[in-house]
Each structure stands twice: as structure tokens, then as C-alpha cells.
Amino acid sequence: MGQSFATPTATSAAGVTTHTVTGLTANTKYHYVVRAKDQAGNVDQNTVEVSATTPAPDTQAPVFGGITGAVATGNLITLSWTAATDNASLPANLIYKIYQATTSGGQSFAAATFTTNPGATSFAVPNLNPGASYFFVVRAQDESGNATTNTQERSAMAQTPTFAANVQPLLTTNCAGCHAGAGAPQGLDLSAGKAYAAMVGVNSKGCPTNKLVLGGQPNNSYLMMKINGAGVCFVGGRMPPGGALPAAQASTISAWITAGALNN
Ligand code: HEC
Structure with missing residues (x-):
């Protein structure tokens, strides 16, 4: 009964x-007495006390098996792992810190390269x-900031994106919904079997001094200006209109152009 009743610690609504x-x-451990007060300021005098102990801080890191896969698709590498578990945080609330190196065991754990x-x-x-080959370690972190210290590593070699395997699937998924058939915007058909001939070395409509795709020069390719929403002669809207292409996908198309925009 250590409460001082001179001033309440808190007043409720x-x-x-x-x-x-x-x-x-x-x-x-904290002990509480609650007293009721009416509008005239009259406070009851009860001394009924209840107590509770706040939990100890969570210092336990998640349980995590580390990275299980690293697969290159063109110039991006997709990492995968099995969800970690934790004593206090739900799996849906755990984040993963990705440490990247260009040599095996070369990761610096001071700062993550990426956080999921x-x-x-x-x-x-x-x-x-x-x-280039890349080496990855993934660590799990709970809501209290406790992270695993595992060093399981996976590596993969980034590849030059090819048109058939890496670029056309992106165009089919993100662009061909509009850019296909007779009514394709600006006559630009980006569907499978049509896209390569429709864009590589072809003058754009919006900026006729620029090719849609100019091998080796993503910055001078009007298609990249439309994807990035910027460029020396960008006009009209950013593509796709519904929301920017994820950076990883834009980089795949750009890397394919850099490598010569081959029909490979
Ligand atoms: C919702 C329909 C739609 C989608 C999806 C779409 N576009 Fe377009 N696109 C248009 C329209 C409409 C225009 C003409 C207006 C403009 O340029 O902003 C256009 C114009 C373009 C042009 C200019 C062509 C030229 O010759 O000037 C390029 C390049 C282009 N789109 C590329 C893409 C790419 C790449 C994607 C997918 C990543 C894509 N678009 C997705 C509707 C779409």
C-alpha cells in the first residue's frame, strides 16, 4: 500500500x-488503487488494491534455419528461406536481414544490405x-530487435537477361494487356512473337528521334524512358499506367538492352 492519495498517477476518461x-x-511489480470521482469532485476512499508484474524484456532471438535458396533469373537473384519462429513475435511480424558479399564469408554483419x-x-x-557471383546470408529479427546470428550462406551468379526467358515474360504480364493486337497504343504490340520486331531498332511515335529500343543504350531507348517516367524526350504517361514496374523488373529490361538487346 505505497500509494500516495494526494495526486492520482493517472486519471481515466x-x-x-x-x-x-x-x-x-x-x-x-506495480500496485494499483482506483477511486471514483463525481462531477462535484467528491472522491471515494476505497483502498482496494490489485497488482501485476510487467513481463521481462524479450531477449530471445527467433529460431531460424537460414537461407535455403538463391536462384538467378537474368540479373536478379531470388533468395528464399523457411519462415522463422519466435517466442514473442508472430511469424508474420518477423523481418529478415539480407547480407550480400562478393566473396564467400565476406558479409559484413554491421549493416544489412536489404531488409525485407x-x-x-x-x-x-x-x-x-x-x-558476377554473389553470396548471401539471411538473418531473422523479431519485433524487439533480437536477431539470429546464423551464417548459412547461398550463392548464385547473376546472368545476362535473355529476351525469351526474362524480358518477354515481363512484357506479356505487364504490358500486353493493352499493347497487343490491332488497337495497341501507338501501334506498339508487346505480346509474345511480336514485341521484339515492334521495338528493337524501331522509331518511337512519342519521340520519333529515339528508337524504342537501341541496343547497348538503355538511356537512349524510349521504352526505358516510358518505364522510368523520365528521359531526354519522355512524353505522355509513365508505363505501365497503373503503377510503376518494380525496380527489379525495370533493371532486367535495362540490362538486356545494355547487353545489346539481342533476340536471344
Ligand atoms: C493500361 C494500358 C497500358 C499498359 C498496361 C501499358 N501501356 Fe504503354 N501505352 C499505353 C497508352 C494509352 C499509350 C499512349 C499514351 C502515352 O504514350 O502515354 C502507351 C504508350 C507506350 C509507349 C510509347 C510508344 C511510342 O511509340 O511512343 C511505350 C514505349 C509503352 N507504352 C511501353 C509500355 C510498356 C513497356 C508497358 C509495360 C511495362 C506498357 N506500355 C504498359 C497504355 C498502356
């Missing part, structure tokens, strides 16, 4: 029957140099 006390110290969204079990690392 009118009419409520619960109150949440915040800002307490972890692992500490909560609950992710895969991550696509974009913008990698074709022909």
Missing part, C-alpha cells in the same frame, strides 16, 4: 471501466552485374 498504463519498467517486409520468405535482389 469519464465513464470508462478500464485503463491502460504505459511507460512502465519491464519485469517490475515483415513475414517475407523470399526476396529478389535486383541490379546485379551479369557474370
Whole structure:
């Protein structure tokens, strides 16, 4: 019964029957007396006390098996792992820190190269140099900031994106819904079997001084200006109109152009 009744520690809103006390110290027992006060300021004099102990801080890292896969598709590498578990955080609330190196065991664990969204079990690392090998360690972190210290590593070699395997599927999924057939915007048909001939070395309509795709020069390819929403002679809207292409996918198309925009 250590309360001083001279001033209340907290005053609830009118009419409520619960109150949440915040800002307490972890692992500490607190004792409470609650008194009712009417509009005239009359306070009851009860001394009924209840107590509770705040939980100890969570210092336990998740349980995690580490990275299980690294697969290159063109110049991006997709990492995967099995969800970690934790004593206090739900799997959907765990984040994963990705550490990248160009030599085996060369990761610096001081700062993560990438951090995933909560609950992710895969991550696509974009913008990698074709022909270069990359080594990855993934660590799980709970909501209290406790992270695993595992060093399981997977590696993959980034490749030059090819038209058939990496570029056309992106165009088919993101562009051909509009850009196909007789009514394709600006006559640009990006569907399978048509796209290559329709864009490589072909003058654009919006900026006729620029080719849609100019091998070796993504910055001078009007298609990339439309995807990036910027460029020396960008006009009209950014493509696709419904929302920008994810950076990893834009980088795949750009890397294919850099490598010569081959029909491979
Ligand atoms: C919702 C329909 C739609 C989708 C999806 C779409 N576009 Fe377009 N696109 C248009 C329209 C309409 C235009 C003409 C207006 C403009 O240029 O903004 C256009 C114009 C273009 C042009 C200009 C062509 C020229 O010759 O000037 C390019 C390049 C282009 N789109 C590329 C793409 C790419 C690449 C994708 C997919 C990543 C895509 N578009 C997805 C509707 C679409």
C-alpha cells in the first residue's frame, strides 16, 4: 500500500471501466488503487488494491534455419528461406536481414544490405552485374530487435537477361494487356512473337528521334524512358499506367538492352 492519495498517477476518461498504463519498467511489480470521482469532485476512499508484474524484456532471438535458396533469373537473384519462429513475435511480424558479399564469408554483419517486409520468405535482389557471383546470408529479427546470428550462406551468379526467358515474360504480364493486337497504343504490340520486331531498332511515335529500343543504350531507348517516367524526350504517361514496374523488373529490361538487346 505505497500509494500516495494526494495526486492520482493517472486519471481515466469519464465513464470508462478500464485503463491502460504505459511507460512502465519491464519485469517490475506495480500496485494499483482506483477511486471514483463525481462531477462535484467528491472522491471515494476505497483502498482496494490489485497488482501485476510487467513481463521481462524479450531477449530471445527467433529460431531460424537460414537461407535455403538463391536462384538467378537474368540479373536478379531470388533468395528464399523457411519462415522463422519466435517466442514473442508472430511469424508474420518477423523481418529478415539480407547480407550480400562478393566473396564467400565476406558479409559484413554491421549493416544489412536489404531488409525485407515483415513475414517475407523470399526476396529478389535486383541490379546485379551479369557474370558476377554473389553470396548471401539471411538473418531473422523479431519485433524487439533480437536477431539470429546464423551464417548459412547461398550463392548464385547473376546472368545476362535473355529476351525469351526474362524480358518477354515481363512484357506479356505487364504490358500486353493493352499493347497487343490491332488497337495497341501507338501501334506498339508487346505480346509474345511480336514485341521484339515492334521495338528493337524501331522509331518511337512519342519521340520519333529515339528508337524504342537501341541496343547497348538503355538511356537512349524510349521504352526505358516510358518505364522510368523520365528521359531526354519522355512524353505522355509513365508505363505501365497503373503503377510503376518494380525496380527489379525495370533493371532486367535495362540490362538486356545494355547487353545489346539481342533476340536471344
Ligand atoms: C493500361 C494500358 C497500358 C499498359 C498496361 C501499358 N501501356 Fe504503354 N501505352 C499505353 C497508352 C494509352 C499509350 C499512349 C499514351 C502515352 O504514350 O502515354 C502507351 C504508350 C507506350 C509507349 C510509347 C510508344 C511510342 O511509340 O511512343 C511505350 C514505349 C509503352 N507504352 C511501353 C509500355 C510498356 C513497356 C508497358 C509495360 C511495362 C506498357 N506500355 C504498359 C497504355 C498502356
